[in-house]
Amino acid sequence: MRGGFGFPPFGPGFGPGFGPGGPHGGRGGRGGRGRRRPNVRAAVLALLVEGPMHGYEMIQELDSRTGGAWRPSPGSIYPTLQLLEDEGLVIGIADTTGGSRKQYALTEAGRPEAEQAAETPPWAELAPETIDSWQGIRDAGAQAMHALRHVMLNGTADQRDRALQVLDETRRKLYAILAETR
Template sequence: MRFQRENLHRGHHGGHDARMRGHGFPGGDFGGFGWGAGGFGGGPGGGRGRGGRGGRRPNVRAALLALLTERPMHGYEMIQELEQRTGGMWRPSPGSVYPTLQLLEDEGLIASTTEGGRKSFALTEAGQAEATEAAAQAPWSAFEAAGAVNSWQDIREAAMGTMNALRQVLRTGSDDQRTRAAEVLDEARRKLYAILAEDPETR
């Protein structure tokens, strides 16, 4: 009997879940997050986030060298700095940062000192030339162009808030509430495509 009741419940809400999946949302408890497989800010490679306007992920090596022209830093501090300077659009993973730091140290371009159990990195004389060149075209500058940092961060925060609200509707909403939520998503999708259809020169 329990099996039959569970199947009946799933069938009752199946139409709503299927409709939500049509918008890119998983059905049921909505365990996933974000549109598409990667979610917001997801992606393979050098960490969470997307690239600049061209969509290419920044060069970790150049970014670390550029940061070290300012002052010595430890690895986690560099990760935080890059996330902050790109408005949360790019946060390189420890798995890409620390091996790169080790490589730079092996090449003699940076040197490390350990204090209080924390390793700090600084440029050597041999690393000054490449670091200065990297800083002249800082990898995070692509995110700052034309307000890209603020606009992406605003959209990301708004989208995450919408996802949280939608999760509650899917988990606790009535049939009518789920239907109305799907209608809201339909309308939002149409308006987003309408924005894309506008002439940028007239905005």
């Protein structure tokens, strides 16, 4: 590695999450193997066409619109908002309740790019089958955690040991699924 100290060299890509399309549209991170993550910049602009929002509201809205399949982190939303503000495309307005939160709104300069982004919003890239699959897996996982909680709170030592064995086996099987060739 040319970068030294274990860091990647500063060449094309700059490391995970900074692939073709930049830090907000590249590959890597939670997007899955080989799957491109939706474009955070375009998503933020498309949401702001609908009206002003706080950054956290944007995260919740994107999570909701994708059925949990895409929930951008604050570490991707807030730098994007800052960049858009620096470019003069959005403006941060202090919260009227006196809190430290900013509500972001489009400027006139930002409206054309935002309206273009809203024509085909990034969350529309996620196929309904992907969202349905994600919701099914998420719901099954939540139900399994609920059952595990009952075993841990109400089960005997033997039942807790057997639950641990089931979890270990499940973890191994899930990794085996990922190891299958496509």
